[in-house]
Amino acid sequence: MRGKTDKGRRWVQDTDLETAVNLVREHAAVVVNRHTIRRLYTNKSFRQYVLTRDNYTCYFCGEYGDTIDHLVPRAKGGHTTPMNCVCACHLCNQSKADKNLEDFVTDEEEA
Numbered sequence: 001m002r003g004k005t006d007k008g009r010r011w012v013q014d015t016d017l018e019t020a021v022n023l024v025r026e027h028a029a030v031v032v033n034r035h036t037i038r039r040l041y042t043n044k045s046f047r048q049y050v051l052t053r054d055n056y057t058c059y060f061c062g063e064y065g066d067t068i069d070h071l072v073p074r075a076k077g078g079h080t081t082p083m084n085c086v087c088a089c090h091l092c093n094q095s096k097a098d099k100n101l102e103d104f105v106t107d108e109e110e111a
């Protein structure tokens with residue numbers, strides 16, 4: 001898996017086929033060619049995309065939210081894709097945190 005960061009820096013990472021297929025199927029990436037997929041979102045734009053899509057409304061309680069939560073935790077095979085991520089308020093995000101702590105900000109650049 002390879003691509004370019006916001007700043008135009010190239011990055012390459014091996015991604016197993018299953019993950020690649022999932023990313024594409026869940027609309028987080030597009031197929032460039034047989035060996036390459038390209039992620040559609042950077043961390044920042046992805047976050048913005050999900051928050052805007054959900055109107056900054058917490059998926060769990062309906063209050064204002066500005067954080068992202070995974071429906072299927074990454075630890076259980078969930079991916080950071082539009083289909084698997086919802087807007088959540090701090091409270092709901094925190095109440096789930098001990099079960100599936102996601103460091104969304106730090107780990108997704110390489111995922």
Ligand SMILES: [Zn+2]
Binds near residue numbers: 058
């Ligand atoms: Zn909430």
